[in-house]
Amino acid sequence: MIEVQHLTKRYGPVTAVDDVSFKVERGEILGFLGPNGAGKTTTMRILTGYMPPTDGKAVVGGYDVQEQPIEAKRRTGYLPETPPLYPDMTVRDYLDFCARIKGVPRAERLGRVKTAMERTRIADVAHRHCGKLSKGYKQRVGLAQALLHNPDVLILDEPTAGLDPKQIIETRQLIKQLGGDHTVILSTHILPEVSQTCGRVVIINRGRVVAIDSPENLTSRLRGSETMFLQIDAAGADPKDTLKAVAGVTQVRVAETRGPVTVLEVESSQGRDVRRDLSAAVVNRGWGLLELRPMRMSLEEIFLHLTTEDTAGAAAESREVPVE
Amino acid sequence: MSNVLAIAQKELKGYFASPIAYVVIGFFALMFGYFYWALLGFFVEQSARMMGLQGGPTQNVNEQMIRPVFMNASVLLLFTLPMVTMRTYSEEKRSGTIELLLTSPITDFQIIVGKFLGAMGLYAAMLAVTFIHMGVLWAFGTPEWKPLVTGYLGLLLMGGCFVSIGLLISSLTRNQIVAGFVTFAVFLMLWVINWVGPFMGPRVQAVLDYLSITTHLDDFTRGIVDTRHLVYYVSFIAFGLFLTARSVDTERWRG
Numbered sequence: 001m002i003e004v005q006h007l008t009k010r011y012g013p014v015t016a017v018d019d020v021s022f023k024v025e026r027g028e029i030l031g032f033l034g035p036n037g038a039g040k041t042t043t044m045r046i047l048t049g050y051m052p053p054t055d056g057k058a059v060v061g062g063y064d065v066q067e068q069p070i071e072a073k074r075r076t077g078y079l080p081e082t083p084p085l086y087p088d089m090t091v092r093d094y095l096d097f098c099a100r101i102k103g104v105p106r107a108e109r110l111g112r113v114k115t116a117m118e119r120t121r122i123a124d125v126a127h128r129h130c131g132k133l134s135k136g137y138k139q140r141v142g143l144a145q146a147l148l149h150n151p152d153v154l155i156l157d158e159p160t161a162g163l164d165p166k167q168i169i170e171t172r173q174l175i176k177q178l179g180g181d182h183t184v185i186l187s188t189h190i191l192p193e194v195s196q197t198c199g200r201v202v203i204i205n206r207g208r209v210v211a212i213d214s215p216e217n218l219t220s221r222l223r224g225s226e227t228m229f230l231q232i233d234a235a236g237a238d239p240k241d242t243l244k245a246v247a248g249v250t251q252v253r254v255a256e257t258r259g260p261v262t263v264l265e266v267e268s269s270q271g272r273d274v275r276r277d278l279s280a281a282v283v284n285r286g287w288g289l290l291e292l293r294p295m296r297m298s299l300e301e302i303f304l305h306l307t308t309e310d311t312a313g314a315a316a317e318s319r320e321v322p323v324e
Numbered sequence: 325m326s327n328v329l330a331i332a333q334k335e336l337k338g339y340f341a342s343p344i345a346y347v348v349i350g351f352f353a354l355m356f357g358y359f360y361w362a363l364l365g366f367f368v369e370q371s372a373r374m375m376g377l378q379g380g381p382t383q384n385v386n387e388q389m390i391r392p393v394f395m396n397a398s399v400l401l402l403f404t405l406p407m408v409t410m411r412t413y414s415e416e417k418r419s420g421t422i423e424l425l426l427t428s429p430i431t432d433f434q435i436i437v438g439k440f441l442g443a444m445g446l447y448a449a450m451l452a453v454t455f456i457h458m459g460v461l462w463a464f465g466t467p468e469w470k471p472l473v474t475g476y477l478g479l480l481l482m483g484g485c486f487v488s489i490g491l492l493i494s495s496l497t498r499n500q501i502v503a504g505f506v507t508f509a510v511f512l513m514l515w516v517i518n519w520v521g522p523f524m525g526p527r528v529q530a531v532l533d534y535l536s537i538t539t540h541l542d543d544f545t546r547g548i549v550d551t552r553h554l555v556y557y558v559s560f561i562a563f564g565l566f567l568t569a570r571s572v573d574t575e576r577w578r579g
Contacts, residue, residue, distance in 0.1 A: 011578070048427040051576045073429040084424035086334075088341035100330035101428045145424070 001026045001183040002047065002153060006056035009042050009207075016042040018207035019056070024200075026152075029179040031198030031215075032187035033303065039207040040187040041081055044155050047185070048078040061152045074103060077151035077182075081158055083142025087131025091122060091141055094130055095148060102149040116144040119174065135162035143171070147178075154178060156186040160193060172197050191303060203306050210306045227295040228266045228278065233288035235260050246281050248272045261290065327430040328438045335412070335442025344411075345446055348404050353453045359396040360457045363389050385467045386547070390458070394475045394545040397454070398538065401483055402511050408446055409490025410504035412439050413572075417498040432572050436491065436565055443487045444480075451476060451483075471547030478544025481557035485537055486511055488564025495571040511537075 002024040009017040017039040024030045032040050046053045047060060049069045058065045061075035086094055095113045104112050117123045120140040125133060130141060139162050146154055159175065160168045175197050178184055188194060194201050195215040203211045203218075211218060232239050239262055243252050248268045256263040268274040275292060282289045339345040367389040374383055416422040425435050461467050489510055494503040518536040521529035533539050537560075540553040 045423075050423055050427050070429045070431070073427060076427070078423070078427045080420060080423040080427075082420040084419070084421040086338065086421060087419070088338060089334075093337075097330060097334050098424065098428075101327055101425070101430050103327075103429050 001028075001061060002185065003059040004043070004047070004056070005058075007043065007046060007053050007058060008055040009039075009046060009051070010054045015207050017046070017053070020204070020207070020209050021056075022202055022209065022212055024183055024185060026183055027180045028200060029175065029184045029186070029198045031194035031201040032185060032204065033189065033191070033194055033201055034187075034204040035189065038204045040204060041157055042207075043204070044078070044157050044185070044187060048076055048155055049073050050078075074149070075152045077146035077149065077154045079142045079146045079154075079156045079159055081161070083138045084145070085130035085133075085138055085141060087129065089130055090127050091117070091130060091133070092126045094141065095144060098145045099148050104149050112148055112150070116147045119147060120144040121170065136164060136167050139163055140167070140171070143174075152183060154182050154184045154186075156184065158188055159186055160188070160190065168193075203303065205306065226268050226272070226274075228268070228275065229291065229293050229295050230264045230266060230278065230282075230289075231291035232262050232264065232282055233260050233290055234262055234285075235287065237285075237287075238262075239264065239282070239285075239287065242281055242285055243278065246274060246277045248274045248277070265295070327434045328441065331425075331430075331435055331438025332441035332445065335439055336445045339408070339442070339446045344407060345449075348407050348446070349450050349453060352400055352404050352450045355400050356393075356397055356454050357457060360393050360454075363392050363396075385461065385465055386471050390461075390467060390472060390475065391545045393457075394479060395538075395541070398479060398482060398541055401479075401486055402508065402515065404450065405443075405447065405483060405486040405490060406504045406507035406511065408443050409487055409494055409507060411494065411500045412443065412491055413495040413568075414498050414500045414503045417575075418500075426576070432569055433565075436568050436572070439491060440484075440487060440561075440565060443490070444484060447483045447487065448480065451479060468547070471545065474547050474549050475545045477549070478541045478553075481544075481554070481561075482537060482541050485514075485557055485560040485564065488561045488568070489514075492564055492568045492571060495568050495575070 004020060004022050007017055007020040008015070020039070020043060022030075032043070034040050042051075045051050047058050047065065049065045049072055052066055060072045063072040063075070065072045086097075089097065092113065095116060096109060099109045099112055114123075117126060120143050122137060122140050122144055125137055125141075130138065133141065139159070143156070143159060146156065156175070160171050163171060172193065175184060175186060179197075179199070186193075186197070198215065200212065200214055201218060202209055230243075240252050240254060243249060243264065243266055249266055250269055251267040253265045253267075254262060255265055266274070266278065275294075279289055279292060367383070367385065370388070371383045413422070416425065426432075458472060486507075490503075490507045493507045493510065494500075497503050497506075514535070514537045516536075518529070518532040518539065521532040524532065534556070540556050543550050543553055
């Protein structure tokens with residue numbers, strides 16, 4: 001449904017998007033993840049035909065965005081980072097105008113506007129001026145605008161920004177419903193959003209694609225080594241050496257000592273389950289094994305890992321990239 | 325065409341939803357009324373004096389009253405039209421609504437023509453208010469209607485030139501004030517460009533006279549529709565809109 005090939009965008013000397021390629025199948029929800037300034041918005045703007053790429057091409061719904069922009073745009077709904085509202089228009093007038101320029105036939109216009117308002121739960125503000133709405137409503141009016149012409153492809157730039165927690169959940173549910181009928185690309189820097197709504201994730205940093213995979217695969221693939229979390233009542237003894245002697249263990253760190261209880265993190269080489277041996281070693285010494293569990297890398301950690309590690313040369317600099 | 329109309333209607337509604345339309349129409353009607361009053365008074369006094377003289381020249385309300393009113397009204401455009409066009413593009417750029425327009429299945433040119441027609445709609449409303457002034461003349465005399473029609477046509481075309489430049493300048497900046505002021509400056513320059521003509525040699529003078537936007541209005545107010553002037557105004561408008569299209573396109577590349 002969406003095909004992006006070697007997309008590059010330069011603003012003068014700055015390369016905002018650098019050789020980005022990916023594919024999105026019909027009905028899929030793709031998450032676009034990256035720190036601020038990574039090139040998410042630029043990529044989306046190219047996909048929607050707002051700006052041309054310096055190099056490469058984007059195909060939406062079978063139409064090249066550059067060659068046949070009108071056909072491609074007819075099949076795309078776009079919610080920009082700031083909802084594009086006219087403050088002096090009422091919500092209904094605004095949506096009616098949007099429906100007109102998106103080519104919705106006159107006979108269907110009223111119905112489409114009504115459906116979009118119902119889906120995004122904004123019917124109660126239909127007669128209010130867009131400029132007077134709260135951030136949450138503005139965002140949802142923007143979303144309604146993107147849905148109006150029932151497009152095959154939805155491109156949503158941070159759809160949940162500025163919403164309260166309840167609205168965030170509702171919007172995520174809406175996006176999930178939309179997947180299936182529509183192909184959705186959404187960008188965000190909120191990580192749980194990705195794992196909750198998206199089937200696949202593209203992690204982008206400094207204009208480059210760092211990883212494309214499902215959230216689950218990313219989590220497991222990136223576990224370079226296994227880490228176990230242990231709490232041991234060693235009655236005053238130091239359990240460190242005992243644990244280090246277990247086959248497969250590469251590193252032992254004492255995280256905390258609370259009286260007789262020692263909290264440790266034990267790293268082992270990948271693919272080797274050391275839990276059995278660890279517990280045996282502890283119990284054989286007559287100590288109490290209070291807790292033993294594997295530590296998983298959260299998506300946050302993976303994200304930090306990916307967006308800092310791949311640019312090893314500029315590691316110091318990129319570590320300062322804020323992740324919000 | 326329906327896309328163009330959608331944009332034009334949105335623009336026109338936008339003017340009337342904000343104070344702009346009322347301020348501009350109000351100012352224009354007030355100043356037009358003032359000129360009308362002043363010139364009418366002058367004309368009446370002149371006629372009375374002429375009647376005292378036996379065999380004096382006959383007074384013509386079209387030549388001596390309506391024509392100067394039109395020329396004065398054209399000065400008002402200098403101040404009012406920048407206020408109409410200054411926000412057309414800059415406001416859309418500043419608020420981000422330009423993203424909606426440029427990602428909708430319509431062409432840049434449809435947007436531009438729509439915006440042009442919207443601004444022209446407001447301008448036409450401005451001129452329409454002055455029909456009242458002119459109508460009053462029929463209650464007391466018998467002016468000719470044809471020079472009046474061509475005069476309005478001339479004003480409309482001249483305003484069209486201003487609007488097309490205004491659109492262009494608005495598309496170059498996201499700051500309304502800058503757009504408004506630069507538009508005013510350019511209008512003024514086009515106004516006075518031939519003042520230096522007389523001492524620049526006959527060839528340069530001819531060119532400057534041709535470029536000056538006001539020299540072309542003169543014949544219209546006299547009741548003459550000369551194709552030279554029509555061609556000038558229409559090609560001026562088309563060129564302005566074309567440059568606006570180029571400007572919007574470059575803006576896309578720059579992002």
